[in-house]
Amino acid sequence: MRGLPRALASWEWNLQDLAVSELSRPANTASLQSSAFIFSAILADAHPLVVPMMIDQIGLAMESTAVPQMMEIAAGEHEMLRDQFVRIKAIEALGRMRATESSELLRSICEKREGLTHVEPAGLRAAAEDALAMIENRPTSARVRAAFESATQSSANFVVPRRYTRVPLESPLRAQIEQGAAGLARVKSISLGGAYLESLKKSTVGDAIKLEVRAGLKKIQFTAVVRNIGPDGNGIEFVHMKDEDREKLRKLVQRHLQF
CATH class of the missing domain: 1.25.40 (Serine Threonine Protein Phosphatase 5, Tetratricopeptide repeat)
Known part of the structure; x- marks a missing residue:
């Protein structure tokens, strides 16, 4: 260090x-x-x-x-x-x-x-x-804390500990990987900091990808890094996005949070 x-x-x-x-x-x-x-x-x-x-x-x-x-x-x-x-x-x-x-x-x-x-x-x-x-x-801080603070309770086993609460999606979102292991994917869970992608494409920890997620009529674009490999997909961390995409993501997460 x-x-x-x-x-x-x-x-x-x-x-x-x-x-x-x-x-x-x-x-x-x-x-x-x-x-x-x-x-x-x-x-x-x-x-x-x-x-x-x-x-x-x-x-x-x-x-x-x-x-x-x-x-x-x-x-x-x-x-x-x-x-x-x-x-x-x-x-x-x-x-x-x-x-x-x-x-x-x-x-x-x-x-x-x-x-x-x-x-x-x-x-x-x-x-x-x-x-x-x-x-x-x-009073609104309970909603904010729900997106941030419970992440540490379930992050100990990850290469990079989660910094935001990951919310499961009952209906996975369609996604397009535009760089790296390009192809279609499904977003099974998501947070302000990352997501889990279900995909047949093989990736490696540390790969950088460009990703477009479709949430209804809206498209959200990210740059992400693969952090862990699962049996049916990859855990990714968002490392860059535009302001308007971040706001779309925030609203999406808020809709699915339980607090």
Whole structure:
């Protein structure tokens, strides 16, 4: 772990992903916090597809020293980390950490307008509303916690522990894999962070794929990484999506959550 800050920037994304994945399943709380502290120091050196997982770990570890950095990213003011998906992850991390000092910023993201138009897109605003609900313990926070907090109860056996609650789908969704092991698939369960795909196509842990999921008349597009292989498919983690796709996913998960 000590050599990671010096080496990370020179590695290809898949090697970065492997290293961060390994450090994201620590054996104890102390190592979880050590990893999160190191992640916060090297975020700007990481590949864009690896940064979201690192921010998730910072939030889960309650790494309070990273709160100013998460606020900077959430506000869209970081020199390098300005992608909307990364900003959503930073907002979620602030909510997980119950970072009360971020409340004013989060309210600004929710409410700021230019004339009649919101400054920030819907996905960012929804993430900020959810984070505020958790920080302020609003009545709506039960719905938000249902999507986040029960994930840790069932994640111990996974290569990368789940960071969001996976919800089963009574009627699997159709999906098209557009990169990697291209072909048709069915989504049997889904969360804000990933899904389980039933597919005849063979994949390998660490493969990156482009995925389009059809939910009714809506299409949701993701970039994902295969995290585990099952008897009839693969568990995947979402590593990038557009703001509008994240908002479609959030609404889909909310419809199927039980809390």
